Amino acid sequence: MTAPIRYGMIGGGRDAFIGGVHRMAARLDNSMTLVAGALSSTPEKAIASGLDLGLDANRSYGTWQDMLAGEAKRPELDRMQCVVIVTPNNVHHAPALAALEAGFHVVCDKPMTCTNDEAQELVDATHRTGRVFAVTYNYTGYPMVLQARDMVRSGAIGAIRKVFVEYLQGWLATPLEDDGQKQAHWRTDPTRAGAGGAMGDIGSHAENIMSFVTGLDVEQCCSDATAIVAGRSIDDDTAVLLRFAGGARGVLSASQVCVGHRNGLTLRVYGETGSLSWRQECPGQLHVCTLEGHDTTLHRGDSGLCEAAVNATRLPGGHPEAFIEAFANIYRGAAAAMHAGRDDGAGFGYQTVADGARGVRFINAVIGASGRGWTTLET
Amino acid sequence: MTAPIRYGMIGGGRDAFIGGVHRMAARLDNSMTLVAGALSSTPEKAIASGLDLGLDANRSYGTWQDMLAGEAKRPELDRMQCVVIVTPNNVHHAPALAALEAGFHVVCDKPMTCTNDEAQELVDATHRTGRVFAVTYNYTGYPMVLQARDMVRSGAIGAIRKVFVEYLQGWLATPLEDDGQKQAHWRTDPTRAGAGGAMGDIGSHAENIMSFVTGLDVEQCCSDATAIVAGRSIDDDTAVLLRFAGGARGVLSASQVCVGHRNGLTLRVYGETGSLSWRQECPGQLHVCTLEGHDTTLHRGDSGLCEAAVNATRLPGGHPEAFIEAFANIYRGAAAAMHAGRDDGAGFGYQTVADGARGVRFINAVIGASGRGWTTLET
Amino acid sequence: MTAPIRYGMIGGGRDAFIGGVHRMAARLDNSMTLVAGALSSTPEKAIASGLDLGLDANRSYGTWQDMLAGEAKRPELDRMQCVVIVTPNNVHHAPALAALEAGFHVVCDKPMTCTNDEAQELVDATHRTGRVFAVTYNYTGYPMVLQARDMVRSGAIGAIRKVFVEYLQGWLATPLEDDGQKQAHWRTDPTRAGAGGAMGDIGSHAENIMSFVTGLDVEQCCSDATAIVAGRSIDDDTAVLLRFAGGARGVLSASQVCVGHRNGLTLRVYGETGSLSWRQECPGQLHVCTLEGHDTTLHRGDSGLCEAAVNATRLPGGHPEAFIEAFANIYRGAAAAMHAGRDDGAGFGYQTVADGARGVRFINAVIGASGRGWTTLET
């Protein structure tokens, strides 16, 4: 058994949501073990949060700068090997860049940065430092998403013609940010979230899963990014028409005001000879139809699935696996890359800094194009 | 028991599909009875088709012009009262106009005409002649669509914010028109189908059900109408972003190249305080969610449904009703209007000539806007 | 086009439910046409009901005896050819027997009779008179039930090992019969319903669909027939363990106190190499699994379905057909048999007097065995 990667977490303290998920995901397979933290932007709270989690008192730091400095001084076999960044979007770029420069691997939440330039800086720094940089587009860790990718890439449904991807939630249907709800507050604040609201948060996942499965490049988009809830200064509902290189068409929808949706991420891909559809809320199934009229459901754990799907599976079919397991697959892959010393996302099953940068460019293009008709994307 | 309305059918002969459905729909409740026909554009085939159906030999006409003339000469209590037009789209306007002018009521398939001008001519002629004009947007006959409309109109989900409507099929994923398939042939031929392919055929239903349920007016649209299958000269895949009066947003998708879909019409409406969703392939259910988090399924036949839904229901819950029954509801409503001598669609549960004209304008606007960015609709 | 069979209906007048369904089923395809009626056990109501339906005044009879006598006197080309019996169970045997003896064909609701002896009398009379006798086990008219039968009979799932059939409703969860609800009143009265309550009404359908699809003979049963609602003198909830000739096992459940179920008829059949499942409330799909792990959904209208399923289908896939259409298939088959002058249920797609008799024996065996352990069935 390989020893787990030692990591320090930035963000994810008291009151935060996603930090705890990252920690469970890291722990499920013993992929990584938490050894240090700078868990809040408020030093006192950061330190207290670390003690809550059982960190050594001298490794629960008040700031991420302190953590990078403090850990760098520890003996190599003891010091953290990787930082995990789970702060608001505007606090991704600086610690990620500093961590890379200080020789640490990075696991960073999505969207990777607010601006295209920041994203490019991280791409360059990753290449320069040779560190591993994983962006936690966690939905790509689901076995049946891996299966979908494998089938599309191996031609099982022919050349792609049409893609629908939608990610719908309802939690921002009211101005929750005005009630002091921490998540709502920063996600609806463009200075912390970046240009995209719903688009940056969940639209980013939608873009990623679409690209991950299909491999298609978006050439042009036409979008409508709207703040539906009065007084909001960022989109909470966005729809995008897509034209891909090669002629396929797509529709991407991201909304956080669709009452009744919890976490409705759905991908549907239509090819010349077949189609695939997958729903995140029922993640163990992949529906496959063929031109001949067959309508089949593949299940995680079935025999005959692709190697990547098999490797991402812990339990036999019928014993459902879900969100944490998919998230843990990202950590497992990133840890394996760190052990191997190679930043090779596809091979290890995580999304790289390049994927993260493409995601940032996409968000900014969609928001920029809103209401302006067709726009050509930079590549 | 009221006597059934006597009708003559134009189109719907041997090899046609939809004519037989209209006849079953008319017959199910004895709403209308077939007494005459001009069932094909080829006189010999028209006459033979009428004999197949058991028409009197002297009422199976070679042309619709002959039928209008022949029936006009019969005694009032015997002659047809209504024409039912189930021909390709380019043969709707002329017989409909002539039938109105000759004093007959009209039941006409959708889209009502190819051009906006033709549509307006029928609106004017209907008003001038005082005849009943029903357009067979048959999906509005489903009880749970009526229930959805009633709930939206009575404020059950608050002000509408977002609408998704999609109508996906896969039957034109191959160039079926090249194999002489009759339906495929005319529907992919702009001289017979009009400007819209998938948009005209099924996009038209999508627009109608959206408008019927929500009552929203489309102000602007931005669309991408594409011929995916090589060599096709009309769209087989169209996506449209919508902006409604009042600020709501929408996405309409219509495609006939989405392999795996049979007749995938789905409507989802999101309001300030709740949401509704309905799927044509499972028509007896309506899903309702509320801001408080309730997720409820209403079933046709439940107690507490609106009067229109109750009246459109023949069987108790759990004894499914489907396509033909919904279609029969349109016939029942149109027949009731003819008996009453009033052309009042909403009250009788059918779509009027005005609804038909709005549908034609929408198709033409969407096709016209394709690839050109945002376009304001004529009203 | 063949002329429709002329029928007279016994029962099905004002306030009745199922009579109207029979009439729609007969009319949908013009299989049969109503020419006479004795529509209620109260002569005045019987006559008034006939006039409601537009019957000729002299063919709306006060009693079924009058109808048989009156119709027998009419000219052959005008008189009714068939009686349709939709009365409570205790009024099936006498009119059916008299109708056969008078030379009429019979369509009779299920269960065919209350006692095994009565059932046998009808079997004998049918054979003696050479008339057609159809029992309206309407669920066998669904195309996907026909497909299931064809697949099982042709070995698609191997030798059958296990069958689950359940038919659950909730409408008798309260003592509705005490409130004067007509249906509840006679169905919970053993003098009119026969020995079986839930078992006789819906358990009878469960037995029939199970036998129709599998062809298995029940050898032994062990049952628990219970009156759950206090004061009821007939079962409203029954469960049965089954042992079939050849060693397969089964479980049949019929209950009318299962709150939340509308008309929950479900059949699941497990063979050596595959399995099938079908739900009445979603009748256009048949789920098929194989030993190799394939999980497939067949849809009504798919290419490759068996001939019987194809013949029972009116609309393309995705345009749902439902209860009335399935019921109409029974009428279409029975009418075809009457035209042909042969009482050959399987060939024409209806259930015969022999199927009806088997059903009666099954009900009586289950009720007789309740609480007594294993019982061997008479064959």
Place this chain on the structure above:
Amino acid sequence: MTAPIRYGMIGGGRDAFIGGVHRMAARLDNSMTLVAGALSSTPEKAIASGLDLGLDANRSYGTWQDMLAGEAKRPELDRMQCVVIVTPNNVHHAPALAALEAGFHVVCDKPMTCTNDEAQELVDATHRTGRVFAVTYNYTGYPMVLQARDMVRSGAIGAIRKVFVEYLQGWLATPLEDDGQKQAHWRTDPTRAGAGGAMGDIGSHAENIMSFVTGLDVEQCCSDATAIVAGRSIDDDTAVLLRFAGGARGVLSASQVCVGHRNGLTLRVYGETGSLSWRQECPGQLHVCTLEGHDTTLHRGDSGLCEAAVNATRLPGGHPEAFIEAFANIYRGAAAAMHAGRDDGAGFGYQTVADGARGVRFINAVIGASGRGWTTLET
């Protein structure tokens, strides 16, 4: 943060399946940490398996007897506190009894023992020693099962009338045991599995979840336990009719030859005023119907769920949790009880030795009653 409970595992070495699941479940929340093991019945394999898992060489024992002895000698703050038993059923009783006697807590897989006497011995020993004894009926760890229990117990559906519980799998549809498949081999061998095959393995879970949710006592049963696959000496398909104290009725089905089922555990409970249904393969939803006709879906993470369900939940709605999380809830509860030093299953969310004993008696009653009609259960 409380320190995790230190445990030693018996069974669960190389080639085993369920041991790894227990370890993930223990680790997910840091509830327990593996410090010792006797991971196989073959000492060499046991020791090698421990090294695979990273155990200290001197704590990877060859036999469970060695482990109990070795750990007892270690300092209190270092030695294991609990044994986790994941061996075949016939190797539960001896190590569990010895562990209790040696002062260790026990987590034991189900069914707890092969015989009723052995089960009673463990009940007595648990009471005598004051240790915590948890039986890993893991399905009771699902939040929506806890919600179902709470609703039933608080009267949300009124007095229970009918229960259906079924647990269907297909993996033993062929004589897999003849191919040397380890799991199949011992589970179809009565000397290792006990009297029940499908009944002991999955029927045991079915009984437990039914009892856990409803609280009903089974008074009488009537069963049919069959070896469907030729040559098998233990049931692979069992159906049971149940009569509960108070008059409710039930049907329990357990089969491992139902091709197409992966892990099909379903519970449906019908009361006087409502009903509940839950499916293990879609564990985050609970369907609730009422007498008034409401059909509602509750989702894990919804506001308004019971405290036990909320406490068993890690992620917001729409972010699915599944099998491992439910299993981890059992470990979390058992660890809390060990910290508290009280063996109070209900309060801590695990099933106790008394539940385990009831389960063993039920299995043996069902198998004993097979084919013999109604049998009264010992209590």
